[in-house]
Amino acid sequence: MNTALLTLIAATRVLVAAASDVPSTASIFYADDGLQQTVAYPLLKSHEREEFQREILRFLGLKRPPHPDKRLFPGPHNMLPDYMVDLYRDAQDEENDVTGPDMQLSRNLPRHFPAYNFERSNMVSEVGFDLFDWSEADTVMSFPNHMENSEQSSRYRYDVSDIQPGHRLIGAELRMFRNDSTLGHLIAGNEVRLSVFKVNDGSETDLISSVTVDSLTKGWIVLNATSILRYWTMHPDKNNGLEIVIFDEKNRRWSASDFGVVDCFIVGYFCANNENAHARVKRSAPPPTTEVTYNDMDWSSVIGVDTKWTRSVCQRRTLYVSFRDLGWQDWIIAPDGYAAYYCFGECSFPLNTHMNATNHAIVQTLVHLMYPERVPKPFCAATKLSSISVLYFDDHSNVVLKKYNNMVVKSCGCH
Numbered sequence: 001m002n003t004a005l006l007t008l009i010a011a012t013r014v015l016v017a018a019a020s021d022v023p024s025t026a027s028i029f030y031a032d033d034g035l036q037q038t039v040a041y042p043l044l045k046s047h048e049r050e051e052f053q054r055e056i057l058r059f060l061g062l063k064r065p066p067h068p069d070k071r072l073f074p075g076p077h078n079m080l081p082d083y084m085v086d087l088y089r090d091a092q093d094e095e096n097d098v099t100g101p102d103m104q105l106s107r108n109l110p111r112h113f114p115a116y117n118f119e120r121s122n123m124v125s126e127v128g129f130d131l132f133d134w135s136e137a138d139t140v141m142s143f144p145n146h147m148e149n150s151e152q153s154s155r156y157r158y159d160v161s162d163i164q165p166g167h168r169l170i171g172a173e174l175r176m177f178r179n180d181s182t183l184g185h186l187i188a189g190n191e192v193r194l195s196v197f198k199v200n201d202g203s204e205t206d207l208i209s210s211v212t213v214d215s216l217t218k219g220w221i222v223l224n225a226t227s228i229l230r231y232w233t234m235h236p237d238k239n240n241g242l243e244i245v246i247f248d249e250k251n252r253r254w255s256a257s258d259f260g261v262v263d264c265f266i267v268g269y270f271c272a273n274n275e276n277a278h279a280r281v282k283r284s285a286p287p288p289t290t291e292v293t294y295n296d297m298d299w300s301s302v303i304g305v306d307t308k309w310t311r312s313v314c315q316r317r318t319l320y321v322s323f324r325d326l327g328w329q330d331w332i333i334a335p336d337g338y339a340a341y342y343c344f345g346e347c348s349f350p351l352n353t354h355m356n357a358t359n360h361a362i363v364q365t366l367v368h369l370m371y372p373e374r375v376p377k378p379f380c381a382a383t384k385l386s387s388i389s390v391l392y393f394d395d396h397s398n399v400v401l402k403k404y405n406n407m408v409v410k411s412c413g414c415h
Contacts, residue, residue, distance in 0.1 A: 049326075052326075053065075053326055056321065056326070059404070060390065060402075060404075061164075061402075065328060065331060066331045066392065066393055066394045066395045067331070067395060068330075068331055068393035068394065068395065068396075068397040069396075069397045083142070083175065083267075084140070084142050084333075084391060084399040084401055085333065085334065085391065087140060087401055088333075088334055088389060088391040088401055091389040091401070091403065092389065131173065131222060132170065132171045132172075132173060132267075132269045136170055136269065136271075137170050137269040137270055137271050137403075138270070138271055138272055138402065138403045138405070139167060139269075139270040139271070139272060139400065139401070139402045139403070140267060140268070140269055140270070140400070140401040140402075141162070141163065141267070141268045141270065141394075141398050141399070141400050141401075142265055142266065142267045142268075142398060142399045142400075143158040143159065143160055143265055143266040143267075143268070143398050144158070144265050144397060144398065144399075145157065145158065145263075145264055145265060146158065146159055147241060154243055154244050154245065154255045154256050154257075155199065155241055155242065155243045155244075156241055156242045156243075156244065156264050157239075157240075157241035157242075158232075158239070158241065158242075158265075158266050159396045159398070160229060160232050160233060160236075160239065160266075160268075161236060161396065162394045162395060162396050162398055163233055163268070163270070164272075166272060166273040167270040167271070167272050167273070168270060168271045168272075168273060169226065169229060169230055169233070169268060169269070169270055170269040170270060170271055171224070171226045171268075171269050172224070172225040172226045172228075172229040172230075172266055172267065172268040172269065173222050173223070173224065173225055173266070173267045174196060174209075174222070174223045174224075174225040174242070174264070174265075174266055175220060175221075175222050175263075175264070175265055175266070175267055176194075176220070176221040176222075176244075176256070176261045176263070176264045177219070177220055177221075177261065177262055177263045177264075178213075178217060178218055178219065178220075178221055178259065178260045178261050178262070179218065179260050179261075179262045180218065180260060187215045187248045187254065187259075189215065189248055189249025189250065190214060190215055190216075190249075191212050191213065191214055191215060191248075191249065192212070192213050192215055192246050192247060192248045192249075192254070192259070193210060193211075193212055193213075193246070193247050194210060194211050194212075194213050194221065194244065194245075194246050194259075195207060195209075195210035195244070195245045195246075195247075196208045196209055196210065196223055196225075196242055196243070196244055196245075197242065197243045197244075197245065198228055198231075198240075198242060199240040199241050199242060199243055200238075200240065201238075201240065205243055208223075208225070208227065208228050208242070209223045209224050209225075210223075211223055215248070218260075221261075225266050228242070229266060229268050244256045244261070244264065246259050312345050312346065313345045313346055313347075313348075314343060314344070314345035314346065314347050314380035314412055314413065314414050315343070315344070315345050315380075315412055316341050316342075316343060316409055316410075316411060316412045317341065317342055317343070317344050318339070318341060319339070319340045319341055319342045320337055320338070320339045320340070321337055321338045321340065322336065322337040323335070323336060323337050323338065324336045324337065325337075331392050331393045332390065332391070332392045333391040333392055333393070333399070334390075334391045335388075335390070335391075338388060338390075338407070339408060340407065340408060340409065341408060341409035342409060343380045343381050343382050343409060343412035343413075344380055344412075345380050345412075346377075346380075347377050347378040347379060347380055347414035348377065378414040378415055379414070379415060380412055380413070380414060380415075381412065381413070381414075381415045382409045382410075382411070382412055383410075383411050383412060383413040383415075384409075384410040384411040385405075385406040385407065385408060385409060385410060386406075386407070386408045386410050387403050387404055387405045387406065387407060387408070388403075388404050388407045388408055389401060389402065389403045389404070390402055390404065
């Protein structure tokens with residue numbers, strides 16, 4: 001089973017045992033009580049809560065909870081979080097089963113994120129540039145504009161310092177959302193030329209990309225920003241931002257705001273180097289503690305179920321962690337929680353079809369009947385795992401959508 005999932009279950013084992021002594025109405029996680037019901041376990045003592053948070057952050061690849069500046073997203077015209085929420089919904093549709101049938105918390109996005117269905121058909125992009133597919137990457141980062149007077153200067157500044165080492169850049173898009181322009185009737189001709197320049201030291205600029213836009217176009221304008229994002233990553237001291245220049249057919253210059261651009265941000269698509277990512281997590285891990293393996297877990301003593309249930313057959317059971325009850329709603333946009341599930345139950349003879357037993361498990365069961373002291377019974381484990389996606393703010397208020405593979409137990413069987 002996935003190491004991160006084992007860590008989560010091991011941490012939960014310790015915390016469930018302590019939870020019964022703490023009177024509280026809020027809950028961090030939910031687990032199967034053995035009577036085919038899901039029980040909410042209360043919040044824990046401070047040190048236990050901190051330990052649980054540390055374990056969850058560890059498999060999320062974070063050293064501590066981020067502290068974003070929400071002032072960068074002040075009004076309803078800001079499209080950045082809503083666009084990322086739209087990507088998150090697409091990922092949810094693919095993953096399909098992030099929560100169990102009785103756990104719908106993670107499907108409810110915060111109310112201040114409305115359902116904008118941004119269709120790619122309503123976009124203008126530069127010729128020869130194919131928009132990037134979220135499914136090709138495991139991490140998508142969006143970078144908001146940090147330049148306060150962009151409406152007057154047409155200059156934009158992006159903080160890309162939170163890009164983690166070991167993340168390979170697949171591609172990047174510069175996304176502008178154009179609304180109705182109050183000065184649109186003054187634009188000469190049917191088309192304008194929109195160009196993006198890299199700002200160098202001093203007043204010099206270099207052309208990055210450009211696109212011809214219908215003067216009446218509304219919606220997304222997308223340009224390739226791969227080269228500039230890669231350049232800034234390699235040369236952070238050269239990051240002086242971008243300048244957007246718009247000319248109509250009479251060669252009159254327009255600011256992005258006068259043209260109707262209400263937001264302009266960069267979206268980067270990354271693929272993590274698993275070896276480097278593992279090393280980062282290992283270095284940021286807390287000091288070694290007593291190791292608890294999956295086979296060591298005595299769930300009957302932890303959850304306090306009766307012996308009849310502990311002899312039941314191998315099957316998937318509920319295990320749900322609430323991010324909101326951990327107090328992380330200020331930086332985790334979605335989901336509200338994470339349904340990991342776990343596998344538990346007996347793998348005893350005869351192994352029927354419902355146990356998804358391997359041929360090896362069947363043979364091992366037969367040998368165990370003859371030599372129970374020498375050969376153990378097969379154990380109940382995950383046979384299929386799926387991914388989850390988490391949408392969150394980092395320390396610089398960049399919105400990150402990250403996919404974590406092998407995090408949800410889809411089915412169990414005897415091995």
